[in-house]
Amino acid sequence: MVLTNGRPAIGGRHSATPTPDRTPTAARPAITQDARSPMPRMFLTTTDGSGREFPMGEKPITIGRSPENVLSVNDTLLSRFHCVVEPAPSRPKGDTFSVDETGTTEAATWHLRDLGSRNGTRLNGVRVTDSILRPGDVIKIGTHSFIVQAEESLAERQSAARDAAATAASGGAQARVPDPVWVIDVTEMINMLPPRNSGADDRLELIDGRGRSSGALASDSEGSRAVRLLLLAASKARATDIHLEPRGDCMQARMRVDGQMLSVVQIPNGVGDLVYGLIKTACQMRPTGREAVLDGHFSAKFPADATGSARRVDYRVSFTPSVHGQKLVIRVLDMRDSPRSLTELGLAPYMYDRVRKVCEQEAGMLLVCGPTGSGKTTTLYNALRVIDREARNVITIEDPVEYHLEGVTQIPIDDNKGNTFGSLLRSVLRQDPDVILLGEIRDEETARTAMQAAVTGHLVFSTVHAKDTMSSVFRLIDLKVEPYLVANSLELVLAQRLVRVLCDNCKRPIRVTPGQATRMGRFLEGQTELYTATGCAQCLRTGFRGRRAIYELLDFTDELRDVIIKDPTIAAMKRVIEQGLFTTLVQSGWVLAARGITTLDEVDRVATSR
Structure with a gap:
């Protein structure tokens, strides 16, 4: 991710949570404003390991795509004005601490507030509209993450990093490197799509263009992992196409789901190059320059699902040159969700x-x-x-x-x-x-x-x-x-x-207007309510699934x-x-709208003559 105001790219994950005071409430002295210690400095910290810090002061920190934000983030999943980190309202000036019902004092003087963004703001994995921020909290917006850190937490983290480096240099055990943000994002998407939490098994068998089984996806390399995750995400989202587009500073992964293009994740260029190499090998493509147009195909065998049967999915591949390098499009030929009779x-x-x-x-x-x-x-x-x-x-x-x-x-x-x-x-x-x-x-x-x-x-x-x-x-x-x-x-x-089918999990009824009743006539089938799309995690916030x-x-x-x-x-x-x-096509669509399967707007979008 690129910050358009010249700040560095954002990526990784850290964690630092202060140890709460376990002193019994009765044993704590009364806290007055004069007796309190000065408020520790707080920061929004990028999660790419660069340690870039944005001080949280008295002025709000707005985040979004617009250059008018304090943090202007170049991410298509963000709204122009996405969210704001601001001092907590209705707190006396200088009152920097709060006391909860247990008597614990904590620095809880900032709020995270969503500004009506289209894709939402997540705090510690939960979508929020307005929430108090505390040290150790992770803010997730689009494909990027920030962590809330106190000054002492930052020092502790830097010390821990030095200790880990010293341990590694001396031949000792090294802590597991956290997953990069793009892995976390795609994994979260896979687990949220129905059936929930059924995407953890990423064992896929690659079958090359000649029909031979390959072990290319069995390794833990970043390229193999990226291909596995993208194929699994496409399968669960019922995508018909996977796009990997070079953007100069990264590669943008998008998918066509129910006929619409959706941004999925931004992948580092190095990982994207590994993906390209693996796909070309699977398609038995000869080494060529970046200006070549290439076509091929491969398959993948998915492990047994809830029905107990494994399945094979075919993929048609196209590479074509663009300004920033080759663009990859993979057509997904999955018969699982297609009519069989x-x-x-x-x-x-x-x-x-x-x-x-x-x-x-x-x-x-x-x-x-x-x-x-x-x-x-x-x-x-x-x-x-x-x-x-x-x-x-x-x-x-x-x-x-x-x-x-x-x-x-x-x-x-x-x-x-x-x-x-x-x-x-x-x-x-x-x-x-x-x-x-x-x-x-x-x-x-x-x-x-x-x-x-x-x-x-x-x-x-x-x-x-x-x-x-x-x-x-x-x-x-x-x-x-x-x-x-x-x-x-x-x-x-x-x-x-x-036409897209409404998501059963989030569709919402609305009253039929007189104009709609007149227009639909007998195709309304006597209904007094139609349904409209809302959007939830199970439908990737589109309001439709299938x-x-x-x-x-x-x-x-x-x-x-x-x-x-x-x-x-x-x-x-x-x-x-x-x-x-x-x-007519429109009248057939009205029947589905009357039965709560789709919306009138969707019927007009695909069937009305222009």
């Missing part, structure tokens, strides 16, 4: 019945649309699971192959070798396929070939980037596919988005086919669609 997708009953019926057909096309990361591939994989893969020849063409399916021939594209979607699709049609999953329709050749296959006796699944079901139809027409071919090949178009899909299904009836062939306009299509059973 068509019934687990959360489709409305009429949607489920229609999709399943199409999966049992001999020919036709099921097209899924949505932006990147909306769960399209997961939906198509679960559609494939409905198919009898023993009785039918199922082939997929993907970029890349993300998950392995039993009984399916999966082919990755490789543009460098000329294996594009179009060329591989033409080749696959000579492989006697019954069912073809085409990862994406990107161009005219692929679109026309796929649709011709769908009308000539093949069942084709594919995806396209479009905002909703009707837009998908016009996307295909824009690719110069004839309207009659679009109309006759398509059976269903399914649009989908992923995601769920919302859907829009366009069924191709004879009437709709006639419109597409004769008059392919949005207005004409809407007139036909409104005559049948049709639910």
Whole structure:
């Protein structure tokens, strides 16, 4: 961490707690202001071992990202004005001691007060809003820590450090070095996420890019420890991506959780370099310069969980050059939290019945649309699971192959070798396929070939980037596919988005407003309360934990086919669609909001057209 006012970086942990006076209360003399000893000087001390001290005087010490603070800290987890250390209120001037109910005198003349920060202020591991400070207390804000020290405690600590150095020099036993702050931060995150305190077992088995087991994560080196902790944190947070970004003075670790980027911890550059080396070795990457773009993959085997079963997680790795060095992104391919069947997708009953019926057909096309990361591939994989893969020849063409399916021939594209979607699709049609999953329709050749296959006796699944079901139809027409071919090949178009699910531990009910009731109509399902996000440790203060899909299904009836062939306009299509059973993406989201699964704001964020 860097203090923007020129003060040094902050990191480690110390402890110094004064020994309380055990003299019985009756034996203590009465304390008057004149009889008291002068107040010991107090300091806020950095925990990186540098011993940098910030005197606690009569003026408040504000801490935050803004340069206007007394301590301006460059940390994205901090608010602009995060907290303040200030003299205790309502105490007579010069009254520097307090007496508790046992008669113990202590220097308790300063308060720690949170200033409404978004990530909170912790005192000795507990989140506080206003608390008295005493010597030995540890203040934790963002990725950084301070310890409250009395002048005599500082002297004792320096003496202890000299004694430890002398002991080590003489060959004696040396005390265990405290964990660095970044280790404490990630470990705390792992232990706070549900299931609570289940992250202590960090025994992971690394499997390299060739499928061979490696002992690289078994050592206690800082690099191995960092990789283990990051993989465990990503697993418990259900992250889809891990980012390690060079920032000049450190490396920032972030994760994409439920579609949103969250800062996790700042790692020293030296540790980050060790992580890079270990990941490159695991991916079997050849030594190259920092300007190279590198791609690879590896896996990790996690120990048995509460269900008694171990699991393997695959990771896709990308290195790319940046101003301060290479940036690392690790895509997490963990099937644990993904739907495993068509019934687990959360489709409305009429949607489920229609999709399943199409999966049992001999020919036709099921097209899924949505932006990147909306769960399209997961939906198509679960559609494939409905198919009898023993009785039918199922082939997929993907970029890349993300998950392995039993009984399916999966082919990755490789543009460098000329294996594009179009060329591989033409080749696959000579492989006697019954069912073809085409990862994406990107161009005219692929679109026309796929649709011709769908009308000539093949069942084709594919995806396209479009905002909703009707837009998908016009996307295909824009690719110069004839309207009659679009109309006759398509059976269903399914649009989908992923909305975040409210955290059950902290979601809060709110009254439905008249405006919301009017807008939602029958999709409110008679509810008088909706729910809003609050935020707690179990959801990383986001208010959400997990995601769920919302859907829009366009069924191709004879009437709709006639419109597409004769008059392919949005207005004409809407007139036909409104005559049948049709639910928009937003309306599907309203149903989840009415049931307390998500919020109206979340539905608007992901599903409202812009």
